[in-house]
Amino acid sequence: MxxxxxxxxxxxxxxxxxxxxxxxxxxxxxxxxxxxxxxxxxxxxxxxxxxxxxxxxxxxxxNDTLADDAPFDTPTAAVATASFGPDWHDLTVQSGDTLSALLQSIGVSISDVHRLVTADERLKALTRLRVGDVVRAALNDDGQLVAVEYRLSQLKSLSAEHDGEQWEVTEHERQYxxxxxxxxxxxxxxxxxxxxxxxxxxxxxxxxxxxxxxxxxxxxxxxxxxxxxxxxxxxxxxxxxxxxxxxxxxxxxxxxxxxxxxxxxxxxxxxxxxDDRGNALRRAFIRTPVEFARISSRFNPGRRHPILNTLRAHRGVDYAAPTGTPIRATGDGRVEFVGSKNGYGNTVVIKHGQQYSTLYAHMSRFAGGLRSGQQVRQGQTIGYVGMTGLATGPHLHYEFHVNGSHRDPLTVQLPMAQGISSQERPAFLARAEALKQQMDMHRHAFAFARNEP
Ligand SMILES: [Zn+2]
Missing domain, CATH: 3.10.450.350 (Nuclear Transport Factor 2; Chain: A,)
Known part of the structure; x- marks a missing residue:
């Protein structure tokens, strides 16, 4: 599945x-x-x-104490330690505010605002303020703008300090x-x-x-x-x-x-x-290379070909889907062929390790930049449904080969993905045991809480 x-x-x-x-x-x-x-x-x-x-x-x-030291965590501390330093202002962006308007309200000149936002590419963010944002600005005794702090996102913030000559910009990133x-x-x-x-x-x-x-x-x-x-x-x-x-x-x-x-x-x-022993849970292949598609014909080795009108083995599955529907690689592997292949039309062949290969035909086009020799990941889009080659309508023709012979992609036994490597095994087993114990304790706490009146 x-x-x-x-x-x-x-x-x-x-x-x-x-x-x-x-x-x-x-x-x-x-x-x-x-x-x-x-x-x-x-x-x-x-x-x-x-x-x-x-x-x-x-x-x-x-009530948790947070260890992060982002500048916005401690605005009061900044003010408290600033008794001999600059004078900080918290400026909240209102509807219609611009950076100039905000900074002018505390006496910064337009030319100083301009110097600030053109000093460093990262400071351009200050020109894209949103309502509710807070810009912190510090003035020295002469009323000169000397520092600015601005939160870019939940985790990122920006600070800039003027050292008398130029603006020094620092980006801060915190962790959740x-x-x-x-x-x-x-x-x-x-x-x-x-x-x-x-x-x-x-x-x-x-x-x-x-x-x-x-x-x-x-x-x-x-x-x-x-x-x-x-x-x-x-x-x-x-x-x-x-x-x-x-x-x-x-x-x-x-x-x-x-x-x-x-x-x-x-x-x-x-x-x-x-799993707890380091075995993979996923398989090396997903069953279906097209999402939301309808299978129009199943693997059928004795089918009459609709165009050639001859009895030809049909060695794959056809998935009827609108032209342009993305086609995904069913497993990790290396692209072995990209190009046109007679009746197959635009075709991609992917080799997965020594034994397995998959083939995708009749594509309208390939994924951008796809080339032979490239590594692809399971689920990665490799091309789009079409009707190139011998096809009566837009569909994907998909084949699954094991040791060079065709297998029915719908029923072939799919191998498991690789589990933990032997080098990683000791670390993995230790972590598995620790997580299991931790979860057991949670489970007991849960059962205990549930049985309480
Ligand atoms: Zn087919």
Whole structure:
């Protein structure tokens, strides 16, 4: 099967109407609550220290102390230490304000404003102010503008100081504060609704479905009583929740199977999900190279060719789709051929390791810059549906070859993606164990909280 895409939200939302009543009745007996058990906000090194049940103070992120030292964290401190220094002004942008208007209101001349914004390319950001933005400006005893601070985004800010000769610009980038959260629910209707009641966002539910999509068909396979558990990150800035981070570990108890997944970030920063022993959860190939497409003809070795009107083996799958529909590489690999191939028209062949290759034909055009020898990633767009070569209408002709012979792409056994490498294994196993312990503690805390009156 394929990993869910945008359409997945629709099927996750979908559930039989009769389940509405059942769901209401079950709501009373199934408790789906989000256990908030803050842990050390660490993003890379995972803490394994013992986890106590959260106290009410711990539950409020507003009480967390934030270690970031971005200039906007401590405006009062800046003023306090400025008794012998410049005089700071916080200028809030109102509708219709410009930087000149703001700075002129504290006595800065137009020519000084001009000198500021032309001193450095990065200071151009000051000319694109939005209503509600705050520009901090400092004047010296002579009323000269000597420093400016401006927040570009949640995490980025800019400061500039005049050293008497010129403006020195510094960019500051801070990190999110990450809090680890845990949610658990037993499915009574759909994954989507149960997840929502457990306090999970759409984003988290989609992450969860994507992680296990290779093993579970979330549209058809979900059973009442299936249970999921997730440990994930929430992102904070200045004590305010601003979003959901990654799922760190997930468990799915599904029809008697206990599936687990944990996130592992490689040295290159790329994260992927593996089981506790380091096996990949995803397969080396996705089943379908076209999204939202309708299969118009199946693998059929004895079909009469519509144009040549001869009996020709049809050695692939045809996916009818509008001209221009993106075609994606079904696995990581190296482009072996890009060009025109007789009846195939515009064709791409990708080699995946020693045994496997895939072929995509009748393209209207190739993805920009695609060339032979190039590495492509699974899911990467390599071209667009068309009807070049011998084709009666726009469609993709897709072939899957194992050791040089054709296999039915719809039924061929797809190999698993590569698991953890032997060099990474020791670090991986240590992390897997730490995450498992941490999650177990959250789970026990959750069960304990649920059984309390
Ligand atoms: Zn075909």
């Amino acid at each position: 394929e990993p869910p895409t945008q359409s997945a939200l629709q099927w996750l939302r979908h559930f039989p109407k009769g389940h509405v009543l059942a769901c209401a009745a079950l709501a009373a007996i199934v408790t789906l609550a989000l256990v908030l058990a803050p842990d050390d906000a660490t993003s890379t090194a995972m803490s394994t220290r013992a986890l106590a049940l959260p106290s009410p103070e711990q539950l409020s992120p507003a 504060d990450r809090q680890i959260r845990y949610a658990e629910a037993t499915i009574t209707d759909s994954l989507f609704m149960s997840g929502h009641r457990a306090g999970m966002t759409d984003n988290l539910i989609m992450q969860f479905a994507n992680i296990f999509a290779w093993d579970v068909d979330f549209a058809l396979d979900i059973r009442e009583g299936d249970t999921f558990r997730v440990m994930f990150e929430e992102l904070y800035v200045d004590g305010e929740k601003v979003g959901t981070g990654n799922i760190l570990r997930a468990e799915f108890l599904h029809r008697g199977k206990h599936l687990t997944a944990l996130r592992y970030d490689a040295d290159n920063g790329q994260g992927r999900y593996l």
